[in-house]
Amino acid sequence: MIQRALPILFGVAVLLLWQAVVVLFDIPRILLPAPTEIFAALIADPGTLLADLNQTFFHSTLIGLAIGCTGGFAAALLIDRSPFLRRGFLPLASLAGALPIVGIAPIAVMWFGFDWPSKAAVVAALTFFPSFVHTIAGLDSVGALERDLMTSLAASRGQMLRKLQLPASLPFLFAALKVNAVLALTGAVVAEFFGTPTVGMGFRIATEAARMNIDRVWAMIFVVALCGSGSYAIIALAERRFAHRS
Amino acid sequence: MSDTVVEARNLDLAFGDVAALSNVDFTVARGDFVSLIGPSGCGKTSLLRVVADLAQPTGGTILVNGTSPHAARLARAYGYVFQAPALLPWRTVERNVTLPLEIIGLPKDEQRARAAQQLDAVGLGAFKRKFPWQLSGGMQQRASIARALSLQPSLLLMDEPFGALDEITRDGLNLRLLRLWEATNLTVIFVTHSIEEAAFLSSRIVVMSARPGRIVEVIDSDLPRGRDLDIRDDARFHALAGRVRTALRAGHSYA
Amino acid sequence: MRSRALPIATALLLVLALWYVAAAALNWTQANGDLLGTMSLAKPLLPAPHQIAIEFWNSTAGQRIDSKRSLVFHAAVTASSTLVGFALGVAIGLLLAIVLVHVRVLDRALLPWIVASQTVPILAIAPMIVVVFGALGLTGLLPKAVIAAYLSFFPVVIGVAKGLRAPDQLQLDLLHTYDASRRRVLAVLRWPAAMRFLFPSLKVAIAASTVGAIVAELPTGAESGLGARLLAGSYYGQTLQIWAALAMASLLAASGVGVVVLCERLVIRARGGRL
Numbered sequence: 001m002i003q004r005a006l007p008i009l010f011g012v013a014v015l016l017l018w019q020a021v022v023v024l025f026d027i028p029r030i031l032l033p034a035p036t037e038i039f040a041a042l043i044a045d046p047g048t049l050l051a052d053l054n055q056t057f058f059h060s061t062l063i064g065l066a067i068g069c070t071g072g073f074a075a076a077l078l079i080d081r082s083p084f085l086r087r088g089f090l091p092l093a094s095l096a097g098a099l100p101i102v103g104i105a106p107i108a109v110m111w112f113g114f115d116w117p118s119k120a121a122v123v124a125a126l127t128f129f130p131s132f133v134h135t136i137a138g139l140d141s142v143g144a145l146e147r148d149l150m151t152s153l154a155a156s157r158g159q160m161l162r163k164l165q166l167p168a169s170l171p172f173l174f175a176a177l178k179v180n181a182v183l184a185l186t187g188a189v190v191a192e193f194f195g196t197p198t199v200g201m202g203f204r205i206a207t208e209a210a211r212m213n214i215d216r217v218w219a220m221i222f223v224v225a226l227c228g229s230g231s232y233a234i235i236a237l238a239e240r241r242f243a244h245r246s
Numbered sequence: 247m248s249d250t251v252v253e254a255r256n257l258d259l260a261f262g263d264v265a266a267l268s269n270v271d272f273t274v275a276r277g278d279f280v281s282l283i284g285p286s287g288c289g290k291t292s293l294l295r296v297v298a299d300l301a302q303p304t305g306g307t308i309l310v311n312g313t314s315p316h317a318a319r320l321a322r323a324y325g326y327v328f329q330a331p332a333l334l335p336w337r338t339v340e341r342n343v344t345l346p347l348e349i350i351g352l353p354k355d356e357q358r359a360r361a362a363q364q365l366d367a368v369g370l371g372a373f374k375r376k377f378p379w380q381l382s383g384g385m386q387q388r389a390s391i392a393r394a395l396s397l398q399p400s401l402l403l404m405d406e407p408f409g410a411l412d413e414i415t416r417d418g419l420n421l422r423l424l425r426l427w428e429a430t431n432l433t434v435i436f437v438t439h440s441i442e443e444a445a446f447l448s449s450r451i452v453v454m455s456a457r458p459g460r461i462v463e464v465i466d467s468d469l470p471r472g473r474d475l476d477i478r479d480d481a482r483f484h485a486l487a488g489r490v491r492t493a494l495r496a497g498h499s500y501a
Numbered sequence: 502m503r504s505r506a507l508p509i510a511t512a513l514l515l516v517l518a519l520w521y522v523a524a525a526a527l528n529w530t531q532a533n534g535d536l537l538g539t540m541s542l543a544k545p546l547l548p549a550p551h552q553i554a555i556e557f558w559n560s561t562a563g564q565r566i567d568s569k570r571s572l573v574f575h576a577a578v579t580a581s582s583t584l585v586g587f588a589l590g591v592a593i594g595l596l597l598a599i600v601l602v603h604v605r606v607l608d609r610a611l612l613p614w615i616v617a618s619q620t621v622p623i624l625a626i627a628p629m630i631v632v633v634f635g636a637l638g639l640t641g642l643l644p645k646a647v648i649a650a651y652l653s654f655f656p657v658v659i660g661v662a663k664g665l666r667a668p669d670q671l672q673l674d675l676l677h678t679y680d681a682s683r684r685r686v687l688a689v690l691r692w693p694a695a696m697r698f699l700f701p702s703l704k705v706a707i708a709a710s711t712v713g714a715i716v717a718e719l720p721t722g723a724e725s726g727l728g729a730r731l732l733a734g735s736y737y738g739q740t741l742q743i744w745a746a747l748a749m750a751s752l753l754a755a756s757g758v759g760v761v762v763l764c765e766r767l768v769i770r771a772r773g774g775r776l
Contacts, residue, residue, distance in 0.1 A: 010610040030636045087505060088512030098708035098758050099751040100715050103727075106735030106743055110546065182619060193628075193719045194735055209628035217629045229617055300674055319680055326678045332671040336693045336772045345689065349679045377773040397679075 033215040042219040048204070049223065056201040057227050059116040060188035064123025069180060071124065072131025073173070077161075080139050090136055097129040105191040114195055122191040127180040134176035138169020174239040181231040189224060249276050251311060251401055251433045252297055258305030259292050265458035266292040267303070272452065272461065276400075279427055279434045281444035281451045283490065284497065289459020290437045294405050297435065298326055311401070322350060324401040325394030329409055331386035333378040333393075340365065340374035343393045350397070364392035367426065384415035391423070402434045408443070420446055421475055428471060441494070445469075445487045446478060453490060455497030462497035465489050517550055524549045548744050556741040557748050569725070572749045578726040579714050580753055582642050586649020587710040587757075591703065593650065594657025601658070602665040602691070603683065619655045626651075627717050645726075649713035653706035660702030664695025697776045700765040707757035715750055727753070 015035050021027065022034040029037065042049070079086050105122050112118035142164055150160050192202030201224055208216040252274040259267035266289040274280050282290040295301040296308060299315035310318035318324065333342045343361040352360075365371050368388040378386055387407055394402060408416040424447055427434055438444050444451050451465045467486055469477060477483050525539045527546040532538035540549045548556075557572070564571035597615070601608045627648050634644040668690050676686050718728030727750045734743035769776050 006606070006609045007611075007613040011614065028636070031633055084508050085512065086508075088508030088510075088515075091505070091509055092512050092516070095755060095758075098704065099754050100708075100712040100747075102712060102716060103731055103743075103747045103750055106731055107740065109735065110738065110740065190716050190719070193716075194732070205626075206628050209632045212632065214629065214632065217632075221626055221629070225617070298678060300677060319678060322679065324678070326675070328671045328675065330671055332669075332675050334672065334690065334693065335775065336696070338773070346679045348689070349676070349681045349685055377775065379775060380773070 030212055030214055033218055037215045038218040038222065041213075041215040042222060044216075049220075051199050052201045052204050052220070053223065053227075055116055055197075055199045056119070056188050056192065057185070060119035060123060060191070060200070061184045061227075063116075064120035064188065065127055065180060065184040067120065068124035068127030068184070069131045069177065072128045072133075072176070073135050075128075076132050076135035076139065080136065080165075081157075086136060090133065093129050093132050093136075097133060101126050101129075102187055102190050105194040108191065109195050114197055116200075119188050119191040119196070119200075123184045123187045126183050126187040130179045130183065131176045134172045134179075135169060138172030139165045141172065142168045170242065171239075174235065177235045178232060178239075181235055182228055185224065185228050185231070250274070250309075251276050251278075252309070252435070254293075254296075254306065254308040256306035257293075257296065257303050257308055259289065259296060259301060259459075260304045267296070268458035268460050270306070270459070270461055274433060274435060276433055277431055279424075279436065279447055279449045281436045281438055281448040282454060283438055283441065283444045283451060284454030284459070284462075284494065285456050286439070287459075288454040288456040288497075290454050291405055292459065293454075294403050294435060294437050298324060298403050300326075322346070322397050323399060324403050325397055325399040327387075327391055327394045327402070327404040327407045329406045331378065331383075331390040333386055333389060335378055337377075338374065339370060339376050339378065339381065339389050342378065342389060343374075343396050346393065346397050360396050360398075361392070364396045365389070367395070368392045368422065382415075384411050384419060387411065387419065388422075400431070400433060402432050404434065404436045406437050406439070409438070416443070417475055423447065424473070441487050441490050442478065445483060445490060446473070446475075451486075451490055453493040453497060455494075463493040465493065520547075520550050523547055544738055544740050546740070548741050552741060553744045553748055556745040560742075560745055561749075572727075572730070572745060575725055575727050575730045575746070576749050576753055579711070579718065579728065579750070582645035582717065582726075583649055583707075583710050583714040583753070583757065585642060585646035586714060587653050587707055589646060589650035590653030590706060590710060591657050594654040594702075594706070595661060597654070597658045598661035598665060598695075599687070601662050603687075615655065615658055627713075627719070631717070645714050645717035648717040649710040652709040652713040656702040656705040656709065657699075660698040660705075661695050664698030665691040667691075667694045667698065696768060700761060700768075700776070703761045703764075704758050707761055708754050711750070711754040711757055 018032075019034050019036065022032055033041075079089055102122060104125060105118070108118040108121040108125075112121050139161075146164055146168075147160075150164055155163065189200075189202035189205070192200045193206055196203045201220055204220050205217055205224075208214075208220065250273060252272065254270060254272040257267055257270040257272065258265070270289075270293065272293065282293060284290050292301060296303050297310055297315060299319040308315060311321075311323050313321070333339075334345065337345065340358070340361050343364055344357040347357040347360060361374065362371065365374050368391055370385060370388055370392060373381060373385065373389075378389065381389065391407070408419050411419070420443060423434075426432070427447075436444075436447060445467070449467050451467065453462045453465065454460065455462045465486070469480075469482055469486065521540075524545065524547045525536060528539035528542055531542055531546065539545070540552065542548075545552070560570060560572040564573075566573050568574060597611075601612060630648055631644045634640065634647070665687075672690055672694075673686070676690055681689070715726070715728040715731070718726040719732055727746050730746040731743055731750075734740070734746060765776070
């Protein structure tokens with residue numbers, strides 16, 4: 001019980017300390033607003049907040065994430081049929097995962113316009129590679145003994161995939177989802193730095209920071225953090241429910 | 247120097263509600279080769295860990311070299327050989343053997359000299375530059391014995407050291423260990439669950455039973471020193487193994 | 502090694518071929534249906550690979566290194582904040598990992614927050630960090646390096662903490678029988694055991710650090726750096742400039758990873774061929 005409460009205690013302690021330091025040392029709001037001020041900014045304008053959330057999280061992030069993850073998964077299933085192509089594309093995809101893909105944001109704007117589709121495209125490109133690499137690793141994680149067993153049963157490729165490879169790769173798929181959930185949100189927010197209609201969490205952060213409304217920036221960061229942790233938590237819960245322990 | 251290396255009285259050891267050792271009296275004389283034998287869960291490894299100060303008894307008293315196990319450990323009075331070689335994979339065989347010597351802060355050339363001596367003793371002199379994973383399982387365990395002996399302890403504690411090896415390798419290592427013991431004045435406490443191994447190696451065999459772990463019988467071996475693997479065809483060997491087997495069976499009916 | 506070269510080359514060729522097809526298709530209208538014309542537009546929707554290569558060559562070898570038009574100059578700016586941020590992040594990450602492994606209470610209290618800190622898209626904070634540092638009178642490399650550091654410390658903490666815990670009970674017992682101090686256990690057992698986990702973490706960290714440095718340049722209104730170059734390109738619709746900057750950014754990230762791999766190889770060789 002105490003062990004579970006420890007992180008919460010730590011978080012509360014940090015908040016209290018934060019508030020105390022800001023009040024006691026009279027820290028300028030530009031540097032660091034107090035938690036209470038941030039909370040006030042958070043509830044000040046719910047309409048704008050919801051619009052930003054709707055634009056960046058429910059459109060750019062989630063739609064892009066869905067496209068990127070399914071795309072990577074499907075591509076992995078396809079390429080798994082050819083060991084030759086798999087050996088060729090896997091290193092390329094791993095390398096691509098290490099490259100600064102968010103940089104394609106300005107190009108996405110040219111292709112798909114300023115609104116959320118261009119952000120979703122960036123998110124899809126970002127999340128494609130982890131999904132691809134993890135799925136291949138998952139399909140590959142089946143042991144030689146299990147493979148031999150299926151072969152001895154004269155199982156078809158499809159059966160091998162459904163009964164053996166896909167269940168075995170579930171932990172890998174969830175790992176990819178966890179990585180991608182955070183990546184997607186980051187990508188959606190950052191992509192908005194390259195131009196957006198006047199709505200969205202990234203847009204809000206950039207403009208309010210330029211106007212020195214730091215309390216609003218923090219409030220928006222809090223919302224972004226909540227979205228990130230929230231999606232991560234939901235995926236972790238789903239993993240506990242569906243994926244076998246390995 | 248006293249003639250008693252280990253002296254335990256009324257030893258108890260419990261993990262929560264589970265009694266691993268109950269009321270154990272256990273003595274080891276200097277120069278003895280004592281085997282602890284019993285079924286899984288009889289506490290033979292636990293007893294060895296208590297001697298080594300790797301586990302704390304919950305009752306009773308125990309002296310190692312006339313002091314507490316803790317003091318004995320700080321004095322590096324024993325060498326310990328685990329069930330697995332537990333070699334550090336990033337160190338060469340030689341540097342694995344010098345590890346304890348580094349920790350006690352011996353000068354470098356002394357470390358190297360002692361490692362060479364112990365590696366020769368276990369027949370690994372030519373392999374000191376190899377990494378552990380380049381050695382067979384039996385060679386790895388020999389390296390770990392050399393490491394235990396590099397501190398030049400008077401007491402060697404061995405916890406089923408050859409349990410994971412194939413029988414042919416195990417025979418070879420048993421003979422090697424026996425010759426080593428005969429050539430030095432080492433005291434060895436050897437945990438095993440092989441009746442043959444215990445009968446072949448030991449000067450005394452301590453038979454234990456499970457749940458709770460206790461000592462059923464202590465059997466003195468009447469086999470001669472300088473024995474060879476052939477002695478296992480000898481009638482005296484069969485008689486000794488038979489006594490151990492009977493004691494084990496008697497211990498089993500307790501549980 | 503050789504068995505991998507052929508498949509990778511094939512895959513690369515496939516990607517290139519697809520790229521040309523896509524370029525032709527996307528630029529078709531702009532080139533008024535002239536197939537060759539699709540490969541030589543000034544501001545194509547998707548430049549052909551050789552156009553990017555030529556632009557890359559012109560803006561690197563074709564310029565003086567200290568010129569604002571030189572990609573090498575911009576890459577150097579980004580590389581310096583990447584490296585400072587990486588060094589900072591790795592130092593913090595290592596320190597935190599060692600503390601977490603040795604102090605149980607902190608492990609319990611801190612770890613969930615360290616994980617949560619990464620579910621916060623930290624790049625979103627970039628504009629604010631820049632503003633806050635600006636208010637403190639700190640501009641230039643430092644704010645960018647801090648953002649890069651924030652991105653790179655996490656994989657190091659998680660990976661190294663796992664690595665420091667990797668030694669099994671037998672090995673720990675062994676050192677216990679030698680009465681080795683905690684510092685000694687760290688030096689001879691935990692740290693060497695963590696190597697296997699350190700290098701993958703460093704690869705992720707250097708890549709993250711590069712992204713951090715580039716993104717940090719966006720809201721700073723920086724005039725130099727690959728991020729600034731991307732932004733300028735997007736203002737003026739200079740697609741060739743954008744793609745060349747992207748190529749340079751990829752090269753930067755890839756060489757960062759390459760250096761880490763090289764270090765890894767050295768350690769592996771010192772260990773006789775295994776990590």
